[in-house]
Amino acid sequence: MAYSVPHVDGEPEPEFGRSETRGWPMWEVFVRQRRGMSHVHAGSLHAPDAETALQHARDVYTRRVEGVSVWVVPSSAIVASDPDEADAFFEAIEKPYRAATYYEIPDEVGQM
Amino acid sequence: MTTPITSGVPQGSVPVVAGEPRFLYLLRHADDNLVLAQRLAEWVSWAPELEEDIALANLALDFLGVARALYTYAGEVEGKGRSEDDLAMFRTEREFLNVLLVERPNTDFAHTMARQLFFDAYQLELWEALSASADETIAGIAAKAIKEARYHFRHSSTWVIRLGDGTEESHRRMQAGIDALWMFTGELFEADDVDAAVVETGVGVDPATLRPGWERRVADVLAEATLQIPDDPFQRTGGRVGFHSEHLGRLLAEMQWMQRTYPGMSW
Numbered sequence: 001m002a003y004s005v006p007h008v009d010g011e012p013e014p015e016f017g018r019s020e021t022r023g024w025p026m027w028e029v030f031v032r033q034r035r036g037m038s039h040v041h042a043g044s045l046h047a048p049d050a051e052t053a054l055q056h057a058r059d060v061y062t063r064r065v066e067g068v069s070v071w072v073v074p075s076s077a078i079v080a081s082d083p084d085e086a087d088a089f090f091e092a093i094e095k096p097y098r099a100a101t102y103y104e105i106p107d108e109v110g111q112m
Numbered sequence: 113m114t115t116p117i118t119s120g121v122p123q124g125s126v127p128v129v130a131g132e133p134r135f136l137y138l139l140r141h142a143d144d145n146l147v148l149a150q151r152l153a154e155w156v157s158w159a160p161e162l163e164e165d166i167a168l169a170n171l172a173l174d175f176l177g178v179a180r181a182l183y184t185y186a187g188e189v190e191g192k193g194r195s196e197d198d199l200a201m202f203r204t205e206r207e208f209l210n211v212l213l214v215e216r217p218n219t220d221f222a223h224t225m226a227r228q229l230f231f232d233a234y235q236l237e238l239w240e241a242l243s244a245s246a247d248e249t250i251a252g253i254a255a256k257a258i259k260e261a262r263y264h265f266r267h268s269s270t271w272v273i274r275l276g277d278g279t280e281e282s283h284r285r286m287q288a289g290i291d292a293l294w295m296f297t298g299e300l301f302e303a304d305d306v307d308a309a310v311v312e313t314g315v316g317v318d319p320a321t322l323r324p325g326w327e328r329r330v331a332d333v334l335a336e337a338t339l340q341i342p343d344d345p346f347q348r349t350g351g352r353v354g355f356h357s358e359h360l361g362r363l364l365a366e367m368q369w370m371q372r373t374y375p376g377m378s379w
Contacts, residue, residue, distance in 0.1 A: 024161060045163050048274065055267060056163040059170050 026075035027053040029060070031067050039071050047072075121350045128206045128354050133309035134247070135190045136209065137316050139199070140306070140352055141238075142182035143210035146200055147360070148231065149175035150367050151218060160221055167267065171228070174260045181253045201371035205354075205361045212351040213296035215360040219289070222275055222282070226289030228268035233329040234300045235261045237322040246314030269333045276337025283338065290334065291342050298347030300326070306352075 024046040030039035042061040047053035053072040062070060081089050096102045129136065152172035159165035183196035213231060218224045239261050242254035275286040301323045310316025334341055350356070370377065 024163075046161055047163060052270060052274070055270065056167065058263070059167040060163060063170060 024048045027057075027072045028075050028078060029053075029057040030071040030073070031057075031062060031065070032069040032071075033065060033067050035068055039069065044075060121353060121355050125353075125355070129209060131190060133306045134313070134315055135186055136306045137310045138182050138186035138189060138250075140209040142179050142186055142199070143208050144214050144231075145175040145179035145182065147208070147210045147363065148214040149173070149179060150363055151214065151216075151227075152224075154218055155224065164221075168224075171264060171267070174264065178253065178257050178260075181256075185249050185253070197371065201368045202375075205356055205364055207354060208351075208356065208360060208364070209354060210351050210356075210360075211296070211299045212348055212357055213293065213299065215351070215357060215363060216293060216296060217359055219292075220285060221271075222285040223289040223292060225268050225271040225275065226286070226293050228264065229272050229330065229333060230293060230297050230300075232261060232265040232268045233326050233333075234322065236265050236329065237325045238317065241317040241322065245316070250315060265329070272333055272339070273337045276334070276339040286337065287339050290339055291344075294342040294344065295346055295348050299349040299351060302349055302352065304352065 025048075026044055027047055027050075028044050029042045031042045032039045042057075045053065045056050045060050047056045050072060054070060057070050057072055129139070131139075149172045152168050152175065155168040156165060156172075159168055179200070180196050183199045187194045187196060187199060213227060216223070216227055236258070239254040239258035243251050243258060245251040245254065272286060272290075275282040277283070278286075301319045303319050307316060307319060311318045331341060
């Protein structure tokens with residue numbers, strides 16, 4: 001433990017940070033604010049099942065914003081890249097010709 | 113379901129609050145919403161999970177918002193210059209006209225959800241009917257409140273079903289909540305002179321007409337939750353004329369003390 005907690009002899013050690021085994025599973029919340037836009041990750045929450053997760057998403061993330069749709073996804077279903085291997089996934093910065101802004105637009109083309 | 117046997121109002125007692133029927137009608141419904149908002153707010157920082165803590169606080173704010181609109185309009189209807197705060201903070205226990213159900217203590221989460229199920233199902237029927245009120249302000253408040261009531265009912269029925277049809281322990285507690293609060297449901301559908309007068313003018317709705325819809329909603333949820341509808345016919349009443357349980361006084365003391373200690377203070 002990183003910090004000490006008042007402890008009584010014989011009391012079991014408190015457990016921290018094991019949300020997958022203690023309490024409700026975690027869900028990721030995605031909110032679409034307007035038609036035509038993508039669902040954007042809003043945050044995460046705990047809920048016992050999908051329907052309750054949707055209700056919690058309403059309470060935690062959508063009460064103060066406009067929106068048309070909410071997705072909830074079990075956090076365990078997310079497959080994430082390893083931050084240590086970020087170079088393999090995000091190499092574009094060394095290859096500026098992959099970005100549209102690298103190219104000069106001929107005057108004849110005008111506004112794009 | 114059963115015919116209620118009522119009790120709770122001493123014989124020969126005179127209501128403390130007098131006024132024209134529309135004012136009393138507004139006050140009754142405003143008090144329902146304010147007292148329930150205060151009860152739900154007591155859960156803040158105590159709910160089983162953070163997410164549910166936020167949900168309960170949101171519910172409290174919804175009920176508080178409806179109460180404010182009703183008090184403000186009640187003050188206008190009364191015409192004595194009383195503001196929403198005057199009505200909420202400077203009336204005593206005997207002057208509050210809420211049903212007994214909303215002042216019941218939170219007890220545990222299952223009790224709170226049983227109370228919500230009964231009251232949310234009632235408000236769904238109430239706001240639906242009142243959105244056709246001859247009084248445009250009341251119709252407007254009802255039309256806004258029904259959107260929130262749909263969510264409230266969804267929230268409470270979701271929990272009653274999960275707890276009722278959950279573990280042995282959650283089933284036992286959920287049934288205990290339903291059983292304990294059943295005797296406070298009959299009062300929701302009681303009618304008196306005030307109701308008769310507002311029905312006459314098309315402003316209000318006869319509470320008895322809300323009962324079939326309420327019974328259907330509650331029976332459906334309890335059936336899905338594998339819970340029993342209590343068959344005890346005993347029902348408590350009295351709240352609508354200001355006779356309350358011992359719990360309301362404490363709730364009001366906590367809610368009102370700041371305004372009563374520092375009248376007119378704000379932040």
